[in-house]
Amino acid sequence: MSKQLITQSIGSYLNLISYLVPNYTARKTLDIFAKVRKGKLQSNVKIELLERGKSEQISCAGHQIQTYHWPGKGKKILLLHGWESNTNRWRNLIPKLELEQYDIYAIDAPAHGYSSGTHHYLTNYAEATATMIRKHQIETVIGHSMGGMAMLYALSHYQLENLSHLISLGAPTDFSLIVAGYQKTLGFNTHVLGLLDQLIQKEIGTGIEDFSTAKFSYPPLGKFLIMHDRFDGTIPATQAQKLHKHIASELYITEGFGHSMHQKEVCEKIIQFLKQ
Secondary structure, eight states, X not given: OHHHHHHHHHHHHHHHHTTTOHHHHHHHHHHHHHBOOSOBOOTTOOOHHHHHHEEEEEEETTEEEEEEEEOOSSOEEEEXXXXXXXXXXXXXXXXXXXXXXXXXXEEOOTTSBTSOOSBOOHHHHHHXXXXXXXXXXXXXXXXXXXXXXXXXHHHHHSOOOOOOEEEEESOOSBHHHHHHHHHHHHTOOHHHHHXXXXXXXXXXXXXXXXXXXXXXXOOOOOEEEEEEETTOSSSOTHHHHHHHHHSOOEEEEESSOTTTOOSHHHHHHHHHHHTO
């Protein structure tokens, strides 16, 4: 109850000041939205899988991005985790990829894991993704949730080549869906929403409604697998279906796996797809 009252009071505050200081309101609304509240890892936290794969930190998009590498003789794969998570979310998949001798890379998104920062913007994540693809000549990208969206943003905004396989797991398609959830949580009005839309349009050249992976233009893509659970309580499966209609892909709908998509059956489907 106290958490709900706090969030509602923030929304009321934004509504109140939106007519007095509109530019400040827009920036404040975006800053609250982009604030990462979990998913960071402290330097004294030791996770065996991550320690074994920990590699260099690269400077990108104003951040120090923690990278990982589990060497193998096979295709080069890049793993992208979702919002308020980190590379450890791949703990079930990485050992299976290692058994197949894939050459595995991953990054902690800005403000996540061991990467620097406190705020996360998908455009920065996409820039880090593009940097890794070019630097290591990545052939396959697997993105979960916001990582899947960052993957597609990178593909549509950077000239990236040699990608043979793409996999999106439980990813949103429409940024407007995420913003709508944010607006509902805080309870800010349409005037604040309009100010936020103007700021995003100014900074990245795309408004909230047009910020959709189903509206982006793409170069020729490799084989593309979209996986989503029918009962995903975070991102509805209709988002996957919408993207599937826009991009030539294989759509694989699961049941009972929720949003996490880290179950044994999911890992097996990924391995099967990569062998095609």
